[in-house]
Amino acid sequence: MPEIPEMEIYKDYLNKWVKDKQISEVNVLRDKSVNLESRDFCYNIIGKRIKDITRRGKYIIFHLNDGHFLLTHMMLDGRLFLLPLDDQKKGQSIKELMSEVVNSEAADLRERFKELPGRPSVIFGLADDSVLFFCSLTLGYLYYLSQDELETKLGKLGSDPLDPKFNAQEFIRLLKGKRGMIKPWLMNPKNIAGVGNAYSNEALFGAGILPTRLISTISSDDGVRLYDSLVNILRDSIRLGGDMEEPFAPWDDFTGGYNPHFKVYDRSGKPCPVCQNVIEKSEVGGRNAFFCSLCQK
Numbered sequence: 001m002p003e004i005p006e007m008e009i010y011k012d013y014l015n016k017w018v019k020d021k022q023i024s025e026v027n028v029l030r031d032k033s034v035n036l037e038s039r040d041f042c043y044n045i046i047g048k049r050i051k052d053i054t055r056r057g058k059y060i061i062f063h064l065n066d067g068h069f070l071l072t073h074m075m076l077d078g079r080l081f082l083l084p085l086d087d088q089k090k091g092q093s094i095k096e097l098m099s100e101v102v103n104s105e106a107a108d109l110r111e112r113f114k115e116l117p118g119r120p121s122v123i124f125g126l127a128d129d130s131v132l133f134f135c136s137l138t139l140g141y142l143y144y145l146s147q148d149e150l151e152t153k154l155g156k157l158g159s160d161p162l163d164p165k166f167n168a169q170e171f172i173r174l175l176k177g178k179r180g181m182i183k184p185w186l187m188n189p190k191n192i193a194g195v196g197n198a199y200s201n202e203a204l205f206g207a208g209i210l211p212t213r214l215i216s217t218i219s220s221d222d223g224v225r226l227y228d229s230l231v232n233i234l235r236d237s238i239r240l241g242g243d244m245e246e247p248f249a250p251w252d253d254f255t256g257g258y259n260p261h262f263k264v265y266d267r268s269g270k271p272c273p274v275c276q277n278v279i280e281k282s283e284v285g286g287r288n289a290f291f292c293s294l295c296q297k
């Protein structure tokens with residue numbers, strides 16, 4: 001599942017390639033991926049300009065020039081893909097390309113658009129002749145929301161660890177008096193927004209804290225180490241390309257660059273990069289925890 005680094009990389013790409021563009025065409029191929037009747041969804045969005053793109057936790061927010069927002073969450077396998085028409089499909093208009101996509105069977109589509117990271121759920125044609133695909137929004141979604149609706153939807157979301165107003169003191173304050181194990185707490189978006197299984201495992205390893213450690217036993221020093229470890233790993237991953245397999249566009253060879261840098265996540269049975277002990281795996285709070293029982297206490 002994409003986490004903060006992967007969504008931050010999407011956000012940066014979208015700001016570079018999609019910001020200030022007008023949405024000239026919209027096609028909803030999977031009605032359940034959007035929050036309105038598909039006709040109303042298209043009617044509300046066609047002709048609008050994307051003023052800005054921001055991120056909160058694992059959410060991407062498109063700010064439209066009518067004061068409304070498009071909120072997207074990728075969940076497990078949702079992916080974005082940008083296809084510049086002028087590079088790949090010369091001579092084809094956006095309308096033609098979109099009707100081809102809409103009318104294709106899944107197998108034809110895979111053959112015709114090999115780069116697509118999944119079955120398109122929603123497609124935007126942009127006024128500069130590029131096409132933005134929202135693919136595989138099966139658990140994920142794309143909602144058209146007013147400011148109030150957006151605030152209600154994100155109201156219970158915890159702090160984003162990369163928010164400049166968030167810091168180690170605030171992190172320690174959040175942990176105070178909490179019960180249970182640290183890893184499930186770290187992954188709960190009501191506590192900290194945007195940290196999933198991959199980066200919670202890595203952050204705990206970096207801080208020398210076992211995923212099963214009870215929060216009541218975490219000292220202030222442990223808390224500072226965990227905060228620093230989490231923030232540094234998230235920043236490193238953003239700098240190196242995150243861990244997503246699928247590129248954002250045909251030209252994108254940056255995405256996925258963090259994959260070889262995972263130290264414990266998805267490395268059970270392999271040697272710990274610090275002490276060579278075998279990385280273990282066990283279920284903690286319903287999710288797989290990866291850890292080194294010598295380096296983490």
Ligand SMILES: [Zn+2]
Pocket residue numbers: 272273274275276277292293294295296
């Ligand atoms: Zn170790």
